[in-house]
Amino acid sequence: METEDRLDAVFFALADSRRRLLLAELAAGPKSVSELAATADMKISAASKHIAALEAGHLLYKTRHGRKLYCHLNFDVWQEVASYVAMHAKFWAGRIDELEAYLKETNKP
Known part of the structure; x- marks a missing residue:
């Protein structure tokens, strides 16, 4: 599969x-x-x-x-799910960091 x-x-x-x-x-x-x-x-x-x-x-x-x-x-399938979730968590954490930097740069709350 x-x-x-x-x-x-x-x-x-x-x-x-x-x-x-x-x-x-x-x-x-x-x-x-x-x-x-x-x-x-x-x-x-x-x-x-x-x-x-x-x-x-x-x-x-x-x-x-x-x-x-x-x-x-x-339990085997949970490793695959954890990898998928970790990949997306890393992506979104990076995007939130970028947004935070942008807001600080533009002085927006």
Whole structure:
């Protein structure tokens, strides 16, 4: 998968607060789909759709233990996201510094 396509899928998945809640729950460790649904106060079918979006963004992966599916955070993708965010943070920090210098130079508040 191309980097841009992966980032699109990641940011799409992160755009929903319910999916971010599921990820926060997984930060404590793997959880079954039913445990995640209960924690997020949603039906298993709704949780499954959100989990599918998170899987598409490579933010989590599932394993099967007996009859239960467990979700796990995928830490590998976070490095790619962190690099992307750091690149843009550096750019905008530079632009803000330029604006500040311009305002000082022109004596504007």
